[in-house]
Amino acid sequence: MTAIKDKTIWLTGASSGIGLALAQQLAERGARLILTSRREQQLEELRQSLPNTDNHRVLALDLSRPEQARESAQQALADIDVDILINNAGVSQRSKALDTDLSVYRQLMEIDYFGVVALNQVVLPSMVKRRCGHIVTVASVAGKVGSKLRSGYSGAKFAVLGYMDCVRAEMAEHNVQVTSILPGFVNTQIAINALQADGQQQGHNDPEIEQGISAEHCAEGIIKAIEADKAEAIIGKGLSALAPTLKRFFPGLVRRIVAKRDA
Numbered sequence: 001m002t003a004i005k006d007k008t009i010w011l012t013g014a015s016s017g018i019g020l021a022l023a024q025q026l027a028e029r030g031a032r033l034i035l036t037s038r039r040e041q042q043l044e045e046l047r048q049s050l051p052n053t054d055n056h057r058v059l060a061l062d063l064s065r066p067e068q069a070r071e072s073a074q075q076a077l078a079d080i081d082v083d084i085l086i087n088n089a090g091v092s093q094r095s096k097a098l099d100t101d102l103s104v105y106r107q108l109m110e111i112d113y114f115g116v117v118a119l120n121q122v123v124l125p126s127m128v129k130r131r132c133g134h135i136v137t138v139a140s141v142a143g144k145v146g147s148k149l150r151s152g153y154s155g156a157k158f159a160v161l162g163y164m165d166c167v168r169a170e171m172a173e174h175n176v177q178v179t180s181i182l183p184g185f186v187n188t189q190i191a192i193n194a195l196q197a198d199g200q201q202q203g204h205n206d207p208e209i210e211q212g213i214s215a216e217h218c219a220e221g222i223i224k225a226i227e228a229d230k231a232e233a234i235i236g237k238g239l240s241a242l243a244p245t246l247k248r249f250f251p252g253l254v255r256r257i258v259a260k261r262d263a
């Protein structure tokens with residue numbers, strides 16, 4: 001069991017959506033938070049709105065530059081033992097493989113894959129030394145099942161899940177927990193911020209995201225999975241949450257469904 005109270009939790013993507021809901025719920029449970037995303041002012045406003053304001057701090061980082069982010073974090077957190085790292089920051093995609101610029105694939109990999117690897121490198125040595133700690137990555141159902149318009153996003157999320165599986169195997173002897181979270185559709189800014197073929201943001205929501213579970217509901221599921229030291233947890237409703245299990249037992253059916261759907 002991983003307890004939340006009095007733990008130092010480094011949370012990325014804290015300025016919006018799932019991360020914002022996580023920040024609120026973790027602070028209510030008595031965690032000390034390090035809040036990360038690019039937008040420092042939003043993070044500072046969030047910090048001031050949280051219970052026990054002085055227990056939390058802001059660390060603005062741009063994960064599209066993972067080496068720089070890792071260096072800045074190593075300096076900023078040199079005197080801090082992080083108990084739990086939640087890699088939640090991420091960016092999605094809405095564009096066909098035929099049209100998408102290679103730079104968009106690279107950007108998705110930088111943020112959704114290398115960003116996770118880089119921040120894990122900041123905390124894992126100390127966790128191994130202390131023989132305790134927990135790393136969590138918010139991947140996606142898209143990391144198990146590919147569908148239209150998400151070839152770069154799914155590629156990065158498949159990659160991060162493979163990476164997390166390997167790290168889990170290596171960390172077992174060091175008593176460090178490793179949890180991957182696979183949300184289905186969650187009603188956040190993810191579709192609005194999703195990258196199009198030329199790297200511009202989509203700028204509008206998608207119906208399936210709007211009809212997804214709330215960010216608060218998703219955050220509750222993530223906290224439960226952390227507390228229970230789950231290796232992997234799928235959080236969502238409907239087809240988006242069933243898809244990984246369906247693919248395992250009926251792969252042909254899932255291939256037909258994703259080929260028929262528009263997105």
Ligand SMILES: NC(=O)c1ccc[n+]([C@@H]2O[C@H](COP(=O)([O-])OP(=O)(O)OC[C@H]3O[C@@H](n4cnc5c(N)ncnc54)[C@H](OP(=O)(O)O)[C@@H]3O)[C@@H](O)[C@H]2O)c1
Pocket residue numbers: 012013014015016017018019036037038039042061062063064088089090091092111138139140141182183184185186187188189190191193209212
């Ligand atoms: N919503 C869904 O349906 C869904 C489903 C499956 C998985 N997920 C995953 O859930 C995670 C959270 O997404 P969300 O739905 O909450 O989306 P969101 O509302 O768009 O939030 C994304 C967060 O990531 C941060 N971020 C984006 N680019 C960044 C960068 N270059 N450097 C640092 N931080 C960056 C954003 O902060 P700044 O803009 O301040 O940098 C923001 O806090 C993502 O990993 C996403 O892939 C979401």
